Amino acid sequence: MLKKTERLELVDAIRGFALLAIVLLHNLEHFNLYFVPEGLPQWLRSLDGTVWNASFFIMGGKAFATFAMLFGFSFFIQMNNAAEKGIDFRGRFAWRMVVLILFAELHSLFYNGDILLLYACIGLMLIPFTKASNKTLLGIGIFLILQPFEWGRLIYASLNPDYVVPPNWNDSFYGPMIHAMKNGSFLEMLKSNITEGQLWNNLWQIESGRLFQVPALFMFGTLLGRMQYFVKSDASILFWKKILLFGSIIFIPLNALKTNIPPMIENKSILTPFNIAIPSLENFVMMFIFVAAFSLLWFHKGNGYKLQRFIIPYGRMSLTNYMTQSVVGCFIYLNYGLNLYKTTGATACVLIGLGIFVVQLLFSTWWLKRYKQGPFEYVWKKLTFINSKRA
Numbered sequence: 001m002l003k004k005t006e007r008l009e010l011v012d013a014i015r016g017f018a019l020l021a022i023v024l025l026h027n028l029e030h031f032n033l034y035f036v037p038e039g040l041p042q043w044l045r046s047l048d049g050t051v052w053n054a055s056f057f058i059m060g061g062k063a064f065a066t067f068a069m070l071f072g073f074s075f076f077i078q079m080n081n082a083a084e085k086g087i088d089f090r091g092r093f094a095w096r097m098v099v100l101i102l103f104a105e106l107h108s109l110f111y112n113g114d115i116l117l118l119y120a121c122i123g124l125m126l127i128p129f130t131k132a133s134n135k136t137l138l139g140i141g142i143f144l145i146l147q148p149f150e151w152g153r154l155i156y157a158s159l160n161p162d163y164v165v166p167p168n169w170n171d172s173f174y175g176p177m178i179h180a181m182k183n184g185s186f187l188e189m190l191k192s193n194i195t196e197g198q199l200w201n202n203l204w205q206i207e208s209g210r211l212f213q214v215p216a217l218f219m220f221g222t223l224l225g226r227m228q229y230f231v232k233s234d235a236s237i238l239f240w241k242k243i244l245l246f247g248s249i250i251f252i253p254l255n256a257l258k259t260n261i262p263p264m265i266e267n268k269s270i271l272t273p274f275n276i277a278i279p280s281l282e283n284f285v286m287m288f289i290f291v292a293a294f295s296l297l298w299f300h301k302g303n304g305y306k307l308q309r310f311i312i313p314y315g316r317m318s319l320t321n322y323m324t325q326s327v328v329g330c331f332i333y334l335n336y337g338l339n340l341y342k343t344t345g346a347t348a349c350v351l352i353g354l355g356i357f358v359v360q361l362l363f364s365t366w367w368l369k370r371y372k373q374g375p376f377e378y379v380w381k382k383l384t385f386i387n388s389k390r391a
Helices: 006-028 042-058 062-084 090-110 116-129 134-145 148-159 171-183 186-207 210-226 234-260 268-301 312-316 318-333 346-368 375-384
Strands: none
Touching: 006 042, 006 062, 006 268, 006 312, 006 318, 006 346, 042 346, 062 090, 062 116, 062 210, 062 268, 090 116, 090 186, 090 318, 090 375, 116 134, 116 186, 116 210, 134 210, 134 268, 148 268, 171 186, 186 210, 210 268, 234 268, 312 318, 312 346, 318 346, 318 375
């Protein structure tokens, strides 16, 4: 396994906070069963609205982007460590992504919002770029993060007033999926998740722009690894300061565009791609602002502040924690479990999410004092290196 270094601890801490944000957002969404309880007092409804808006402004899209970027960083680490030993890791990495698909299918049995399948499929696309130059990765990454397909649709709709944007394919699977979540038994929920649940989730990811966003983030993460920007140096500190400055400047007009332009657009065929391209770019910029600020604070202390370091075990067991939080969360909210989606507003959901996080953090800390890896991380490693001396 990779050696414990300052770079990896910083990355694990960032990954841990990204995973914390993910569990909070998933709880807010009732794990895709969106529902606002009726009969709540006015003060709580008002508080719920504030919590919902603030949570999605701060974390929505940014946690996912951070998670994806660090996947690209891990790709670099694995390839680089193998290359230093004279090993071509590309074939083994391809098999590793196949194993990740198996984890994704297991996860999808319980939660119809899995992201691992998309990561695994796009991860395979990284392999041809293993030896690509930094300029190539940067150029492709910038091109993809700008959502060229959506801008193409927007321009075409602007030039052709009769063009009507087609309905999303995922919509036809949403109703049956929600029915099973609200009314189904555990077995009915499993059946729904492996049919319309998977179709809805993967089509939604494609139609929401993630098919372009994810490979871009993978490439940016790879570049951060190559340039060693998660290792403290004058160059890395200067880089993150520039990101913090220019990101803050760019974020302001992007947020203004996202907030003020849509009400002025009456043509849905223009509005739809606009509402994918601009928010995606805004989330990307804000994500980099957060990572830059976090990294600079870490470097300022030398090896991170206590408020940054406490979450390292949670980030080191990200696969285990990501999958188990879904199993627990779906049991809490869906019909086959506690069915709490009917009574929990945003504030209650955040508190439940924090409770799940605390339990997982305590377990991760306890586990890693006894073992080198989390349970699912260990299985993933063993299957990755099957028929190898490292298995």
